[in-house]
Amino acid sequence: MSVRLVASWQRSQDYGVSLEAVEPSFTGTLNDESLFFECGREVLASLHQTLINEPVSLMLTDADGLVLNRMSGDTSLLRALDAVHLAPGFAYAERAVGTNGLGLAIADRAPTVVRADEHYALSLCTYTCAAVPVLDPISGHLEGCVNLTTWSTQSSNLLLALAQSAASNTSAMMLARSRGQKARVPQRGEVFRVETSRLEPGTGSLADLGPAWADVLGRAGTAIRDERIVLAVGEEGAGRATVLAQALRQAFPRDRILAASPPAPQDSEAWLGLWIPELGKPGTSILVRDVDLLPEWVAEHVRDLVVQARVRAHGGDHVPFAMTASRFDALPPALTPLVDTIVAVPPLRERTEDVLPLARLAARRARGREVTFTHAAEAALRDCGWPGNARRLVEVVTQAARRSDTIDVRHLPADVVSGASRRLTRIETFERDEIVRVLTRPGISMKEAGEELGMSRATVYRKIAHYDIHVPRTT
Structure with missing residues (x-):
């Protein structure tokens, strides 16, 4: 098994998922008015016409693994999928049914194929699934994924390529139907030293900013000086990283502050190698942005290393570490225990x-x-x-x-x-x-x-x- 699959199996065990049969929850509440659903449905409908005689089921799911729709010309496959509840209205997240294609694609935000007995639950071992996440081309947020499922006895060589093409076409259509905005720059996973001139808007103008900003900055600074890990939440572009960097600079004027932005999933290992060796070094503060975009296995790795660094520093030097995310409940589960203090950065409006x-x-x-x-x-x-x-x-x-x-x-x-x-x-x-x-x-x-x-x-x-x-x- 790959490292990702092993990590997923371990999480499935930790979640208490049954090895025998899946029991996904049924919500029945589908968001069929989103731009993602509108574009994804059109893309899959077109692909379905070319695969009408093939034993393949095409699906869209939301960011929580909830199946939004399903298409297939193979009635026996549809009946079999009904038996394992891989149908609209059911949530197929990893936490609910264990290792599966769409659940792992969402967890790791990366294209994924799970074949036959690579599934955690035995009732899913007769299928092969290929799933690819779809990100909003403007905000970069995970909208859901495209999932293609077939029998495990069928060749799966082209399954992932078809899913990737459908996901790419969905994202391109979403961009074309947006309000003329520019596509988000792909994640590059930069790690750089924060200097005054490199920070986001707000640096150098503390005296000019209002009481709401001063309040957030004060609370973040107090928590950092008390050796707590701070999570700044709020809308993208509101200044979450700025307020943490300013608080770190005030608390540790002579420290170097390393700011790390999340990478593309395939670059995660190299990205970790850029800044993890600096964690816990004297005179070094670490700020990791947008941790809600990190794959599950990366989040687990970060958690383990931060915990180890804090244990080593017990009774000695503080390990300044801070994070940003859109919301606390959007964090990968592995990172939630690290958070000591949450500060909400108000939007500019x-x-x-x-x-x-x-x-x-x-x-x-x-x-x-x-x-x-x-x-x-x-x-x-x-x-x-x-x-x-x-x-x-x-x-x-x-x-x-x-x-x-x-x-x-x-x-x-x-x-x-x-x-x-x-x-x-x-x-x-x-x-x-x-x-x-x-x-x-x-x-x-x-x-x-x-x-x-x-x-x-x-x-x-x-x-x-x-x-x-x-x-x-x-x-």
Whole structure:
């Protein structure tokens, strides 16, 4: 067996899963309105047409292993899968049924094939499963997986390739149907020393940030000085790593701080080798970002080494170690016992007093000198809900600052001044952007805007309401 399979079998035993028969829980509650389900169903439906005469079942599951749908032209296979409850509405996570293809793919966030007797439960040994995780192309969060199941007597050589192709096509379709946003940069597993200039937005502007940030920073700093392991949770881009790095710097001014971002699953072993040898060394603090994205076996390895380092340091030097994640309940189970203190970093929309200080800092760094903002630009920045938090704010201001020493609302992208909550089509996005481009032109009247857009004034007003556009007046 591979290392991953051995680790999965051990977890299955620890979970108390039966070796004889599976007993997955039935929820009956399916999210069939998500973009992932919409795109995945279309991709699998197309693939199903080419495999209609093959003994293969195609499925989508959510991030918890809940089977969302199932397709197959082989009725005997479908009846057999019903007998082991591998059907819509049943959760097939590793914790529920032991080692299986889709459960292990979700646990390790990596393409997986589990053949015949590699399954933990004997009732699953007549099947071979290939599963591939699907990540949201914008956020990078795990949406679910594509799972292909066949009889164990069938050749499985192409099964994984088909699952990988379906997962890749699903992700590409999700990106195409998103609101024109850029795909997330693939995980690279960087490990670097944190210097003041390398931190996320907020560094060097502590005096300018509001009480919400100061409160989180204070609580994180107190916990770190008390030799506790801190987990910062919150939305992506809100400054989780920043607040921990600042707290570590305050607690240990002379320490080097190593920040590690999660790698692609196949690079995990090399990534561990980059920073694990530094764990527990004098004058070294470790900050691991996005631990909720780590495969289960990597999380187990990290836990064991952190525990060992703390035992070795008992009565001696402290082992400063901190982590970030989206939520505490999203952590791999292996890491939850490590957490002594949780600090929640509020999203930027709840810290409007921080928007302009962060914007000025980002502009100054991008331009190399002070940059001014018009009142209209300041109002637009403050009023924006910032679904991408500080990270998105920095991207927007950096691009604007590269164009001008004075940032006006016309230098900001359309989504900053519009609040449409639903997903726009490409045509709608183009139309909204054109309306914003025209309306942000200095001194333009509504009549002139309508003439340039080829719309009546009434239509312009209706479109403004439809896209929830708010363009502050330039003063």
